[in-house]
Amino acid sequence: MRAVITVIGKDMVGILAKISTECCNHNINVLEVTQSILQDMFAMIMMVDISKSDIPFTEFSDMLGKIGSDMGLSIHAMHEDIFNAMHTI
Amino acid sequence: MLNARDILETITMIQDEHLDVRTITMGISLLDCCHSDVDTMCARVYDKITRYAKNLVSTGEQIEKEFGIPIINKRISVTPAAMILASCDDKDAVKLAKTLEKAAVACGVNFLGGFSALVQKGFGPGDRELIEAIPEALSVTDHICSSVNIGSTKTGINMDAVAMMGHVVRKSAELTADRDCIGPAKLVVFCNAPEDNPFMAGAFHGAGEPDCVINVGVSGPGVVRAALAKAGDCDLTEVADIIKKTAFKITRMGQLVASEASRRLGVPFGIVDLSLAPTPAIGDSVAHILEEMGLEACGCHGTTAALALLNDAVKKGGVMASSHVGGLSGAFIPVTEDAGMIDAARNGALTLNKLEAMTAVCSVGLDMINIPGDTPAEVISAIIADEAAIGMVNSKTTAVRVIPAIGKGVGEELSFGGLLGSGPVMPLSTYSPAKFISRGGRIPAPMQSLKN
Numbered sequence: 001m002r003a004v005i006t007v008i009g010k011d012m013v014g015i016l017a018k019i020s021t022e023c024c025n026h027n028i029n030v031l032e033v034t035q036s037i038l039q040d041m042f043a044m045i046m047m048v049d050i051s052k053s054d055i056p057f058t059e060f061s062d063m064l065g066k067i068g069s070d071m072g073l074s075i076h077a078m079h080e081d082i083f084n085a086m087h088t089i
Numbered sequence: 090m091l092n093a094r095d096i097l098e099t100i101t102m103i104q105d106e107h108l109d110v111r112t113i114t115m116g117i118s119l120l121d122c123c124h125s126d127v128d129t130m131c132a133r134v135y136d137k138i139t140r141y142a143k144n145l146v147s148t149g150e151q152i153e154k155e156f157g158i159p160i161i162n163k164r165i166s167v168t169p170a171a172m173i174l175a176s177c178d179d180k181d182a183v184k185l186a187k188t189l190e191k192a193a194v195a196c197g198v199n200f201l202g203g204f205s206a207l208v209q210k211g212f213g214p215g216d217r218e219l220i221e222a223i224p225e226a227l228s229v230t231d232h233i234c235s236s237v238n239i240g241s242t243k244t245g246i247n248m249d250a251v252a253m254m255g256h257v258v259r260k261s262a263e264l265t266a267d268r269d270c271i272g273p274a275k276l277v278v279f280c281n282a283p284e285d286n287p288f289m290a291g292a293f294h295g296a297g298e299p300d301c302v303i304n305v306g307v308s309g310p311g312v313v314r315a316a317l318a319k320a321g322d323c324d325l326t327e328v329a330d331i332i333k334k335t336a337f338k339i340t341r342m343g344q345l346v347a348s349e350a351s352r353r354l355g356v357p358f359g360i361v362d363l364s365l366a367p368t369p370a371i372g373d374s375v376a377h378i379l380e381e382m383g384l385e386a387c388g389c390h391g392t393t394a395a396l397a398l399l400n401d402a403v404k405k406g407g408v409m410a411s412s413h414v415g416g417l418s419g420a421f422i423p424v425t426e427d428a429g430m431i432d433a434a435r436n437g438a439l440t441l442n443k444l445e446a447m448t449a450v451c452s453v454g455l456d457m458i459n460i461p462g463d464t465p466a467e468v469i470s471a472i473i474a475d476e477a478a479i480g481m482v483n484s485k486t487t488a489v490r491v492i493p494a495i496g497k498g499v500g501e502e503l504s505f506g507g508l509l510g511s512g513p514v515m516p517l518s519t520y521s522p523a524k525f526i527s528r529g530g531r532i533p534a535p536m537q538s539l540k541n
Contacts, residue, residue, distance in 0.1 A: 043097060057155055058151060058154035082099065082156045085342060085345040
């Protein structure tokens with residue numbers, strides 16, 4: 001099962017490190033990372049494999065949300081299917 | 090591989106444009122709960138609903154978290170209560186309403202629909218008792234929604250029922266006058282009622298439906314408005330195209346949630362209802378889409394044409410995105426539930442006459458409209474008859490959900506809170522239709538050929 005983590009906000013040191021450390025801590029494999037600057041906002045998108053994760057996905061998603069609010073960033077972890085459903089026929 | 094722009098588009102839709110799944114509604118048949126003793130029947134009803142829907146809310150919340158898509162409401166619809174009430178010797182409809190309320194609270198859902206009767210051709214056993222009990226049932230419960238189907242294209246309009254419903258709507262308001270007349274906000278009078286509608290207050294589980302089913306209602310007026318705003322100056326062909334594409338994306342998301350909920354709950358998937366359902370929140374308004382198309386205010390000349398385009402494009406876009414489409418499927422125009430409609434009604438741009446014309450080209454009908462508190466029952470019946478005639482002749486669903494603001498007049502406001510919103514009392518014609526309504530009988534079904 002794959003999920004998409006998106007981080008949107010002001011660019012700062014250590015965003016990628018922090019998120020990937022959390023993934024590592026819970027046995028979540030990072031498959032792909034892209035990042036770009038959109039209208040002065042930093043946007044990072046990570047595709048991760050959550051099939052071997054040691055915590056339920058909803059818990060992981062809550063944790064990232066909390067890290068996001070602590071750092072002033074908007075972080076979402078969402079199941080890959082939602083994007084596939086909306087953007088592919 | 091997904092591209093970054095698509096991913097960010099989805100995130101923006103959810104975060105900034107109020108994209109959500111409006112409701113997952115579990116339809117439950119109560120036909121096997123019939124019993125001649127009303128207490129035994131109520132016990133069976135409570136047991137069946139709580140057994141079938143015990144995981145509905147938690148499953149909805151889980152899907153919401155995993156997919157990151159808000160699911161605003163989890164609801165239940167049941168077999169029209171009059172059908173099962175027919176089996177009882179003592180047809181105590183209020184007792185049944187209280188049982189349904191208890192079951193709704195136990196399951197944690199925010200509404201349970203189906204305190205309903207289908208009387209388009211006449212009254213069967215239990216129908217009159219149920220309809221007469223509606224005002225009390227709505228005043229002693231918080232989660233129960235009621236609907237009555239009084240006409241259809243195939244049967245015509247039952248004017249005896251129409252006359253009765255004028256009194257029922259009025260009495261519902263009187264009994265809840267201390268709570269901003271919330272009673273009639275939970276009561277819909279239908280013509281051509283759909284049997285698989287997941288939206289309240291008109292949801293019920295039709296007799297032709299399976300034992301249990303999952304229906305999903307999508308939303309997303311904010312997303313459509315934002316897409317049109319981004320497109321800037323383009324002609325209406327392109328406007329229709331943008332709406333279609335956006336509706337497709339919204340509906341795909343609804344379809345995903347529906348199949349996931351159906352799989353996890355082990356209940357068959359019924360339909361996705363392709364409706365643009367607004368909320369009173371800023372940025373979640375159908376009126377604002379019409380204004381984005383180029384109307385100065387919703388309700389001005391041109392509104393009916395703009396709404397016709399919107400309604401049709403939503404269906405065209407949505408229908409390919411879902412394996413089964415049903416329910417009401419179209420744009421909703423509830424006045425108190427839509428920030429843009431509320432503003433337009435307050436400043437006089439939107440009148441009841443214009444709303445009536447708009448209902449001829451979009452789903453539903455005169456929805457969530459506050460009317461003066463001194464409106465006589467026969468005027469309410471006449472509003473219902475007009476609206477039912479539009480639905481009957483055009484082979485579409487129409488409905489009336491008006492709220493007599495007891496003790497208040499034109500310009501004063503009622504506030505219901507939550508999704509039901511608030512809005513001003515709108516003026517009605519003061520000439521009387523009393524004699525027409527008192528005639529009773531039936532308006533015959535219309536011709537289905539020689540269409541003009």
